[in-house]
Amino acid sequence: MNVPYDERQHLRTAVQRQPADFIAWVMLADAELGAGDLDAGERAALRALQLRRDHPEALARLGRARWMQGRHEEAANLLRHASRQVPRHPGIALWLGHALEDAGQPEAAADAYRRAHALLPDEAYVAAQRLNWQRRLCDWRGLEALSQQVRGAVAQGNPAVEPFAFLSEDASAAEQLACARQRAQVIAASTPRLPPPGPRRQGPLRVGFLSNGFGAHPTGLLTVALFEQLRANAGLQVHLFALNGDDGSRIRQRLQAAAHALHAVAGMPHAAIARRIRETGIDILFDLRGWGGGGTPEVLAMRPAPLQVNWLAYPGTSGAPWIDYVLADAFVLPPALEPAFSETVLRLPRAFQPSDNTRVVEAPPARGECGLPGCDGNGGGVVFCCFNNSYKLNPRSVARMLEVLRGVPGSVLWLLSGPGLADERLREVARSQGIDPSRLVFMPKLPHPQYLARYRHADLFLDTHPYNAHTTASDALWAGCPVLTTPGRSFAARVAGSLNHHLGLDEMNVADDAAFIATAVRLGNDPAARAALRARLASARDTAGVFDMAGFARDFAALVQDLVGRQAHAGQH
Known part of the structure; x- marks a missing residue:
């Protein structure tokens, strides 16, 4: 929420004149938190609670302040208490979802977002929050309808959709511009500019x-x-x-x-x-x-x-x-x-x-300790990996990864473990498409050096679409694992392709899903081709300039x- 500075001043004056005005304190808490003044927002929420002990609106503002302060467990408890008092309050349900996300209760967060959306089914911001969190949980129920609602809201000029979450939708770059521009206009209208700067200082x-x-x-x-x-x-x-x-x-x-x-x-x-x-x-x-x-x-x-x-x-x-x-x-x-x-x-x-480029790629634990199959000496036990965040693993990207597994006997797909029941849901998708769910192996989130070392066991990184691997693609390539991607029609869909291009590995940028599957299956079934590709990547890492800081x-x-x-x-x- 963005509140103009003069409105905050008006509210501050109002509570000075009428210090027992509960509504004004609640509104001031909102205004201060919207301006990023967490201490002032907390003080206003606490004052409101002094006036009306246990009131859900005051509890919710204090919960929001605690969430913004990074005190996520406290925030979740406060907002849960408020929500129990007013279970049909969509705003409190929404804030509860935010707090539960960060408090490590992902499935409860999804329940809160679903409840908020059920209470406000036409509200684009709520729909977008639900959609984004369902993507993180790999919960694809009703996904297309939610996506259409959110894209429709952007097309109608609604500024409520968060641009970052919108990157996961299969939208055009023009739609992304509309989403970002609409959000920016709201902030610009409520944010005062500083006076023009003076002359530039001398020196560096x-x-x-x-x-x-x-x-x-x-x-x-x-x-x-x-x-x-x-x-x-x-x-x-x-x-x-x-x-x-x-x-x-x-x-x-x-x-x-x-x-x-x-x-x-x-x-x-x-x-x-x-x-x-x-x-x-x-x-x-x-x-x-x-x-x-x-x-x-x-x-x-x-x-x-x-x-x-x-x-x-x-x-x-x-x-x-x-x-x-x-x-x-x-x-x-x-x-x-x-x-x-x-x-x-x-x-x-x-x-x-x-x-x-100063990182050392350490030796990983044995394959068995990572949950991976051993090498059989005949090209078996190929490891495809994708350590992207779970919200990038949409139905299209996962379907083509499973087709690759189908075409490379004995291979596995190594994924980063997601929040809540995300891993179980992905295993169920594999089972429904005729792939043994045990061929999906999940790596817990690890400190960066330990995670980086795991790439030594990976034969090929299978990228996602429309939201590519970005830092993750850089990690894979630095550690010697080639990345296969389908560059798309937006910036977010072209980052892995940019790294491949500047490494001189344009053949790893393929045109469509059919070429993606065919290339991955060919490499998966050809140990000599994989070895030659890794050798080219190792050479390019040292000479192509991508890692020349x-x-x-x-x-x-x-x-x-x-x-x-x-x-x-x-x-x-």
Whole structure:
């Protein structure tokens, strides 16, 4: 919820004048939480509870505050208590679903979303939340009808659909633009801009990066080696604005050491984060979260930096008037896709995605310890893998993976274990399609080095569509496991293809599902062909430039310096 600043001020004045006005305190709690001021939102919710002890509306606001503070178990308990009092309140059921997700109760979260949708069957936001969570649980009941409802809402101009969740729908890039633009318009209308910045400070270029992934998170894993290389560039200063707290990880320590400054802004109000960025004198700000969960588009909407760029974490257009550029490459964002992007397109001469090329791929546990079959010496025991998150495993992607298993006797499909009953549901899908469910092997979520080591047992990564492997594709390729993909018609459907293309492995980018199945079956039944492919990947990893972070840093710095230089030149005329 986005509440204009002057409305928050009005509510603050109202509770000062009438401190016993319960409704005003509840509304103020909403407004403060919507502005990212968690402490003020908590105080307002607690004051409302003092006025009306155990009232469900006040309990719900305190639960929402606890959820936003990361106190998920407390949030779930508060919201569950509120929901029991008013079981037909769809908003409270919805917030309960959010809290239960993060409290590790995935099936209960699904029940809460279904209840909210039953109470508000025509509300697009609720339908989209239910759809997104059912995808995560691999619960495909009524999936097509939900997807059509959500896509229909976007087509009708409804701004309620979250752009990140919409990436999982088989929608066009133009539909994705509409979804993002509609959401951005709501935020732009309720967010005040900062005054224009003053003259640029003398000295090195100050490059800012805003993310909630500065730690043991895909964003941190992808960027840390690049930031270490950029540190050597005397013409740049790297400033990281961390929306997440310190997770104590080795990645966080490396990020802290690589940056000229790591600004801890977790839990700060949006306006305070924007002021910090402005006061730091950032010349160009990269949004490394976009519409993903935990991002703060409101901060970017305040225009804290003179140039703002969408890069890396959100694989699509921001649709936002406050984002000037998107950073991509010619494969992932070809000219034909440009009309579906609100930003001006910038392209690196290499794959747009960096990665940590300092990682060592350790030896994995024995195959048996991983639940995998042994090698029989005759090509049996082939391991196909897909360690993408469960929401990418839609009916189409899973059906073609099962067809590959059918064509390669004795092979298995190694998947990342999903939340709740997701694994059991996928086994049931296999059984219904005539595949022994024991041929699906599930890997629990592991610390990154242990997960990376498992790729040594995998023969071929089978990608998903329309939402590709992104960080996961980079992990697989770095660890020596080839990736087979079908590049599609959106940014999110072309990331794995970009990595293959820039590695010189274009034959692993196939046209359609039939070619996908045929290629995987051919490789699965031909040990010599698999060995030759792995050898080519090993060579390309060292020579093709995808994993050359020193070269990436040079290209990135040159692009940034040219961009800021052109901006400064334009400002003089």
